[in-house]
Amino acid sequence: xxxxxxxxxxxxxxxxxxxxxxxxxxxxxxxxxxxxxxxxxxxxxxxxxxxxxxxxxxxxxxxxxxxxxxxxxxxxxxxxxxxxxxxxxxxxxxxxxxxxxxxxxxxxxxxxxxxxxxxxxxxxxxxxxxxxxxxxxxxxxxxxxxxxxxxxxxxxxxxxxxxxxxxxxxxxxxxxxxxxxxxxxxxxxxxxxxxxxxxxxxxxxxxxxxxxxxxxxxxxxxxxxxxxxxxxxxxxxxxxxxxxxxxxxxxxxxxxxxxxxxxxxxxxxxxxxxxxxxxxxxxxxxxxxxxxxxxxxxxxxxxxxxxxxxxxxxxxxxx
Amino acid sequence: xxxxxxxxxxxxxxxxxxxxxxxxxxxxxxxxxxxxxxxxxxxxxxxxxxxxxxxxxxxxxxxxxxxxxxxxxxxxxxxxxxxxxxxxxxxxxxxxxxxxxxxxxxxxxxxxxxxxxxxxxxxxxxxxxxxxxxxxxxxxxxxxxxxxxxxxxxxxxxxxxxxxxxxxxxxxxxxxxxxxxxxxxxxxxxxxxxxxxxxxxxxxxxxxxxxxxxxxxxxxxxxxxxxxxxxxxxxxxxxxxxxxxxxxxxxxxxxxxxxxxxxxxxxxxxxxxxxxxxxxxxx
Numbered sequence: 001x002x003x004x005x006x007x008x009x010x011x012x013x014x015x016x017x018x019x020x021x022x023x024x025x026x027x028x029x030x031x032x033x034x035x036x037x038x039x040x041x042x043x044x045x046x047x048x049x050x051x052x053x054x055x056x057x058x059x060x061x062x063x064x065x066x067x068x069x070x071x072x073x074x075x076x077x078x079x080x081x082x083x084x085x086x087x088x089x090x091x092x093x094x095x096x097x098x099x100x101x102x103x104x105x106x107x108x109x110x111x112x113x114x115x116x117x118x119x120x121x122x123x124x125x126x127x128x129x130x131x132x133x134x135x136x137x138x139x140x141x142x143x144x145x146x147x148x149x150x151x152x153x154x155x156x157x158x159x160x161x162x163x164x165x166x167x168x169x170x171x172x173x174x175x176x177x178x179x180x181x182x183x184x185x186x187x188x189x190x191x192x193x194x195x196x197x198x199x200x201x202x203x204x205x206x207x208x209x210x211x212x213x214x215x216x217x218x219x220x221x222x223x224x225x226x227x228x229x230x231x232x233x234x235x236x237x238x239x240x241x242x243x244x245x246x247x248x249x250x251x252x253x254x255x256x257x258x259x260x261x262x263x264x265x266x267x268x269x270x271x272x273x274x275x276x277x278x279x280x281x282x283x284x285x286x287x288x289x290x291x292x293x294x295x296x297x298x299x300x301x302x303x304x305x306x307x308x309x310x311x312x313x314x315x316x317x318x319x
Numbered sequence: 320x321x322x323x324x325x326x327x328x329x330x331x332x333x334x335x336x337x338x339x340x341x342x343x344x345x346x347x348x349x350x351x352x353x354x355x356x357x358x359x360x361x362x363x364x365x366x367x368x369x370x371x372x373x374x375x376x377x378x379x380x381x382x383x384x385x386x387x388x389x390x391x392x393x394x395x396x397x398x399x400x401x402x403x404x405x406x407x408x409x410x411x412x413x414x415x416x417x418x419x420x421x422x423x424x425x426x427x428x429x430x431x432x433x434x435x436x437x438x439x440x441x442x443x444x445x446x447x448x449x450x451x452x453x454x455x456x457x458x459x460x461x462x463x464x465x466x467x468x469x470x471x472x473x474x475x476x477x478x479x480x481x482x483x484x485x486x487x488x489x490x491x492x493x494x495x496x497x498x499x500x501x502x503x504x505x506x507x508x509x510x511x512x513x514x515x516x517x518x519x520x521x522x523x524x525x526x527x528x529x530x531x532x533x534x535x536x537x538x539x540x541x542x543x544x545x546x547x548x549x550x551x552x553x554x555x556x557x558x559x560x561x562x563x564x565x566x567x568x569x570x571x572x573x574x575x576x577x578x579x580x581x582x583x584x585x586x587x588x589x590x591x592x593x594x595x596x597x598x599x600x601x602x
Contacts, residue, residue: 047451048451050447052478053474053477053478053481055471055474055477055478057436057440057470057471057474058440058443058471058474058475058477058478060440061437061439061440061441061443061444061471061475062440062441062443062444062447062475062478063444064430064440064441064444065430065440065441065442065443065444065445065446065447065448066444066445066447066448067444068429068430068441068444068445068448069444069445069448069449069452070376070448071448073444088434088437089437089440089471092431092432092433092434092437093430093431093437093440093441096431097423097430097431098423099430
């Protein structure tokens with residue numbers, strides 16, 4: 001792996017750049033400034049940093065109060081606690097009151113590897129995307145994280161962002177270009193099927209596409225960084241133009257990216273789909289790559305599933 | 320507004336509340352009547368607000384953490400001209416913005432509340448923003464006593480003291496009752512004064528229906544630099560309606576036609592008495 005910079009560090013550095021000229025940018029932490037990599041921000045901008053202690057309900061309420069007063073608060077707290085312990089504050093104080101609160105769930109998904117289900121956040125997308133008015137975003141790599149952070153500072157309104165703990169391999173060459181909330185990125189174009197991924201699984205999807213390409217299969221890869229509002233147009237274009245969809249996510253197979261895509265596909269243009277994610281069980285212990293492999297979230301497995309999906313369709317056509 | 324006028328105003332607000340709840344056949348009668356004097360003191364005397372400019376940046380902020388007792392707040396905001404008084408007829412009706420909890424689509428409402436234990440955290444955020452920006456506004460947060468069982472109240476209490484928010488005033492409407500009965504039977508919360516003191520707050524106890532005392536306490540807060548103030552306001556649930564006072568069932572009971580007339584007659588008689596006394600004071 002070439003990249004050694006975790007996304008959390010990128011968020012900190014980007015916010016530090018912008019906070020110099022924008023004194024309303026604030027960062028809040030719940031005894032999490034270390035794991036959020038926000039130590040440098042706290043040091044450089046003490047007046048724009050708020051430590052709340054281990055109190056995830058309070059951190060969201062305080063952020064809502066700050067936002068109501070014109071601040072641009074970024075709450076940085078482990079995704080597992082932020083998305084569960086404070087879900088009512090997220091629903092009422094952030095989303096329902098429509099405050100400009102950015103919720104950054106750090107160490108998301110299975111980042112905490114061997115720490116168990118208490119520390120995994122594999123239901124956060126399901127709960128946050130069911131809340132009206134709340135955007136839900138998973139950036140794919142450090143470059144997209146930078147673009148996203150810049151866009152979040154400009155964007156007015158509540159957003160839940162989930163990032164992982166460890167550095168992820170790049171999927172973009174640079175941080176150039178604009179991040180548009182709610183607009184999927186076509187990473188590879190193709191005609192035989194589409195793999196839709198978000199966050200750290202975009203890399204897996206791209207690797208699967210490379211394998212398929214070698215086998216003569218034309219695979220489209222969509223980076224669905226915004227799970228809500230979902231880019232339904234891109235999903236339906238994929239359904240119409242490629243006829244098969246595979247989704248892959250670091251989340252429970254229930255209620256996440258796969259569910260969001262399926263809800264759209266099944267109602268408007270049904271095509272065969274496969275949903276890859278973590279099954280409905282406490283996830284097995286291990287490093288991200290090990291756990292991914294255990295549950296079939298690998299380039300090889302995705303490519304294999306793609307071939308089976310396509311050949312089934314071809315057989316049907318031939319009959 | 321002077322004391323007699325404030326008391327008369329509170330009495331009229333109570334009448335508006337009862338009429339509105341009766342018309343809508345819905346509402347939290349008990350809690351709205353127990354907090355009426357507190358809200359009247361705040362909105363007609365203590366807080367710096369401008370109904371013509373609800374978002375005036377230097378206004379004092381009010382957060383109704385006990386959001387279910389919104390009826391008195393709706394009646395006060397309408398009376399002050401934040402929205403047309405006729406709109407009170409839509410309370411809890413289909414499609415209304417005057418729902419059974421504070422709704423920030425209505426001018427004068429800062430934040431949507433209703434889920435208990437949220438308001439004080441929000442108020443801490445607002446007070447902290449004022450401190451960081453060197454602004455002089457104060458933040459008032461009204462909580463219920465049953466609400467004190469919510470753990471998040473104490474997270475916010477800790478933070479308010481930690482950041483020395485002497486521009487923050489928490490008020491507890493201590494009417495002693497919650498939906499299932501006495502607070503002490505449901506989940507004992509006493510001793511509230513020593514609990515809040517232990518959390519680093521300056522605590523002031525006051526009779527929550529004594530307008531003179533309420534105004535004095537709320538106007539002088541904060542009394543201690545570097546500390547948030549907690550006003551422990553002893554109140555009577557359904558205050559002002561003799562047959563409903565202190566009865567848990569009136570938490571969200573709706574008066575029938577006969578009860579409404581009795582209640583309005585009692586309040587009208589009290590208003591007449593206030594006017595006579597006020598007249599004597601002036602003479």
